Structures are given as C-alpha cells and as structure tokens.
Amino acid sequence: MSKLRKALDKAKEAREGLAGDIIIDDNISSPLKTSPIKKREERFEKINPAYHHTTIKHIDFQNLENNKIISICHENAVADQLKILRTQILSQLKKLQGNSLLITSANPGEGRTVTAINLAISLSQQIDGTVLLVDADLRKPSIHSLLGFDAENGLSDYLRGKAQIADLLVNPGMHRLVVLPGGKPIPNSSELLGSPRMEDLVNELKERYADRIIIFDSPPLLTSADSLVLSRFIDGILIVVEAEKTTRENLKRATELLRDKPVIGTILNKTK
Numbered sequence: 001m002s003k004l005r006k007a008l009d010k011a012k013e014a015r016e017g018l019a020g021d022i023i024i025d026d027n028i029s030s031p032l033k034t035s036p037i038k039k040r041e042e043r044f045e046k047i048n049p050a051y052h053h054t055t056i057k058h059i060d061f062q063n064l065e066n067n068k069i070i071s072i073c074h075e076n077a078v079a080d081q082l083k084i085l086r087t088q089i090l091s092q093l094k095k096l097q098g099n100s101l102l103i104t105s106a107n108p109g110e111g112r113t114v115t116a117i118n119l120a121i122s123l124s125q126q127i128d129g130t131v132l133l134v135d136a137d138l139r140k141p142s143i144h145s146l147l148g149f150d151a152e153n154g155l156s157d158y159l160r161g162k163a164q165i166a167d168l169l170v171n172p173g174m175h176r177l178v179v180l181p182g183g184k185p186i187p188n189s190s191e192l193l194g195s196p197r198m199e200d201l202v203n204e205l206k207e208r209y210a211d212r213i214i215i216f217d218s219p220p221l222l223t224s225a226d227s228l229v230l231s232r233f234i235d236g237i238l239i240v241v242e243a244e245k246t247t248r249e250n251l252k253r254a255t256e257l258l259r260d261k262p263v264i265g266t267i268l269n270k271t272k
C-alpha cells in the first residue's frame with residue numbers, strides 16, 4: 001500500500017469518525033450574532049461528522065461576501081446563475097464519466113479563484129458526496145485568503161515531500177466542502193504540477209471517492225504552462241472569460257492551447 005493511500009485511508013477513517021480529533025482554529029473572527037449572515041453561518045456550520053480530523057476553520061461569512069463569494073447566499077440572482085451552471089457541469093461530468101474539473105482563464109485577474117470557490121460551494125450544496133477544492137495555483141495560492149483562513153502548508157509542500165495530504169485538508173465550516181490549500185508559493189510550479197507525484201495524487205483522489213467532485217483552481221493559460229500541464233490529468237475544463245476585458249485574440253490563443261483537451265464550456269464573469 002502506497003504512503004499516499006495510507007494517508008488517505010487515515011483521513012477517510014478519521015472523517016468517518018473512527019479516529020482522530022477535531023482540530024478547531026478559532027483565530028478567525030465571527031460575524032455579529034444577530035445578523036442574517038450569522039443565521040447562514042449557523043446553517044453551514046453544522047459540521048458533518050465526516051470531517052473529524054480534517055482541520056475545521058471558522059470563517060467570517062461577512063468577509064466571504066466582500067470577497068465576492070456569494071454562493072453561500074440562497075436568495076441572490078448570481079447564486080441562481082451558479083445553480084444553473086452547476087446543473088450544466090454535473091450533466092457534463094456525467095457524460096464524461098468524470099469527477100474532476102479545472103478552472104482556468106487566459107489572463108491573470110479574470111476571476112478563476114472566485115469562480116472556483118463559488119462553484120465548489122454551490123456544488124457542495126447539491127450533491128450527496130463531498131467537493132474537494134484544490135488550490136493548484138501554486139504561484140499565487142489564494143483560495144485560503146479569499147475564504148479567510150491561514151494556511152501555511154498545502155499542495156506545494158506535499159509535492160515537495162514535506163507534508164502529508166491528510167494533514168493539509170481543511171473544512172471551512174461548510175457542509176461537504178473540503179479545501180486543499182496551495183501552501184507556500186513556488187516559482188517552478190509547472191515541474192511539480194506535471195510530476196508523477198501530482199499525477200498519482202490526482203488519480204488517487206479521483207478514483208478513491210466516486211461520489212466526490214474535485215475542483216482545481218490554476219494559473220492563467222497564457223502566462224505559464226501550469227494549467228496545460230494539469231489539464232492532462234483532469235476530466236473537464238472550464239474557461240473563465242472576463243466581460244469587457246478578455247480579448248477575442250487571447251481567448252482564441254487560450255482555446256488553441258487546449259484544443260485536444262476536454263473543455264466543457266466557458267463562463268462569462270463580471271458581467272454588469
């Protein structure tokens with residue numbers, strides 16, 4: 001049995017409440033007790049016992065909305081759009097018989113991370129299994145900061161052999177959502193993301209939990225090889241396009257790079 005499989009077994013056992021302790025990080029502030037956001041927080045903080053051992057971070061739900069993470073809202077036009085998107089994604093993944101999704105875009109700042117988080121939360125509210133959100137933008141990991149928790153270690157540390165996956169997983173206080181943070185930023189991430197260790201990890205994560213959806217955030221296609229390298233291991237790719245900013249030329253170059261890859265669609269982000 002590989003070390004990785006053992007670690008995943010340990011994590012699964014622990015999440016199922018068979019072993020391990022709940023680790024609670026209380027450093028992050030909570031919203032006002034009386035606000036509607038607090039009510040929402042209470043709804044989402046009913047932590048599934050399946051997350052024992054996975055570190056649970058209490059996040060500030062007010063901060064989420066400031067960071068454009070609006071899929072936590074049930075009464076919101078954008079959250080409704082996300083529900084339509086998640087239905088389309090679930091149907092595409094079913095067609096592809098896959099459970100992993102790469103979120104990419106042509107250029108920096110077009111909204112990949114916000115989209116990946118919103119989609120992960122929205123999907124976790126719909127499916128019976130869990131959603132694993134992986135920060136594979138190792139040049140600029142930011143899922144943890146947008147969600148509002150500290151994450152010293154993550155995927156980059158695992159890929160460099162300095163940490164075990166079971167010790168890196170975080171539950172951000174939301175039902176059925178687990179985050180693998182990016183860890184310490186690294187400049188040479190293409191090599192690590194294309195390494196056999198990464199391929200084994202992705203395959204293991206995909207095969208081990210059939211009822212799980214895995215979403216990968218990644219760097220822009222036109223500034224590094226990372227997304228392209230990662231796309232080899234992943235079932236479906238979504239391209240984020242920023243309204244009134246991504247040029248036709250850049251989108252064309254990005255889609256040409258992915259021409260033989262399973263692109264399942266584009267998301268027009270930041271529309272007025």
Ligand SMILES: Nc1ncnc2c1ncn2[C@@H]1O[C@H](COP(=O)(O)OP(=O)(O)OP(=O)(O)O)[C@@H](O)[C@H]1O
Binds near residue numbers: 108
């Ligand atoms: N749908 C949206 N509506 C309004 N603002 C948005 C939306 N999506 C993203 N943003 C804002 O755009 C900025 C960039 O978003 P985000 O960090 O998700 O992009 P990114 O493509 O991951 O960027 P980077 O290349 O830096 O990783 C942030 O300030 C974010 O709040």
Ligand SMILES: [Mg+2]
Binds near residue numbers: 112113114137142
């Ligand atoms: Mg980003």
